[in-house]
Amino acid sequence: MPICVDRRWPVLLLVLLSTACGAAEESTAPEPASVSTPYGAVSLPFVLHQIPDAPVYYIVGKSGVPDAVNEGHTSNAGFVVTEEGVVVFDALGTPALGYRLLQRIREVTDQPVRMVVVSHYHADHIYGLQAFREHAGAPTVLAQRRTLDYVGGSTVSQGEDAERRLAQRREALFPWVDEHTYIVAPDRVFDRETSFELGGVRFQVKHLGPAHAPGDAILLVEEYGVLFSGDVIYGGRVPFLDSPDTDSEHWLEGLEYIAGLKGQLRYIIPGHGELAEDAQQAVTATRDYILYVREVMAAAVRDLVPFEEAYRDADWSRYQHLPAFDASNRGNAYRIYLEEEARSF
Ligand SMILES: [Zn+2]
Secondary structure, three states: OOEEEOOOOHHHHHHHHOOOOOOOOOOOOOOOOOEOOOOOOEOOOOOEEEOOOOOEEEEOOOOOOOOOOOOOOOOOEEEEEEOOEEEEEOOOOOHHHHHHHHHHHHHHOOOOEEEEEOOOOOHHHHOOHHHHHHHOOOOEEEEEHHHHHHHHOOOOHHHOOHHHHHHHHHHHOOOOOOOOOOOOOOOEEEOOEEEEEEOOEEEEEEEOOOOOOOOOEEEEEHHHOEEEEEEEEEOOOOOOOOOOOOOHHHHHHHHHHHHOOHHHOOEEEEEEOOOEOOHHHHHHHHHHHHHHHHHHHHHHHHOOOOHHHHHHHOOOOOOOOOOOHHHHHHHHHHHHHHHHHHHHO
């Protein structure tokens, strides 16, 4: 069971380190009502969790789509502390949240942030990079090569038009995303996989896309048995499939790959949702959802049933209670319908 820490004071740190937080995983320290950052105040709890017996930490976002209530805090991020610096995985959905993540890192270690590995270029994972560039000495940002399309502003890149998404977030997430918010491009890109070592810890980064997005990357820290899966694994909400670049076939292959890592993994930190301890179990929810939507839509395409009718008549009861169902399910189904249609020609 992971422990959780809120390390604003060294004494508290010692107390917490010697006291398992137990199943609740909640910080015992009171959270201030609101923490100011150079990018606006963050009023949500921002609990730092730690993997047991490892210098690996993570933050869990709220389920649902980014809005003013959740302040854009919908995705997960994490970091690994080594003797020569910190490696961060993903940067959260606003510069303010990126800054909060940086504050949490500073509570744990004085080591410089050397690298930010990005799971994929979607707004909810990258806007926080701005805070790292401006307040953490501009660490190297590493991502898969295909994320460059997003930064380049191609209208069909990464399943979302970067400029249009930024405009939408400036509305939906103001004041945390405003006219000063910008997209930080990767400094280093890789194609199939890459690895590096820092402070004696080996980091393996692998391209698992195109799945959820063209540039999906996962980070394996074998020494601690930890996998940061990005959005290849979605927990606690309906996954987002509704983009022209989503490749459900390849996504399923990626999930199989992760399930196959079983023996090497103690923990999986997904792109959304809670920490998972079982690789097979972790992939199940995402895989079953994709398989179900594909099954329903494939049958509709095969029987020449128009989408509207197929969607209306489908049984969504096992998913409609999940967060993001209203926001994502219909679009997902339509996207898969189109995919199945294209496959049928
Ligand atoms: Zn995401």
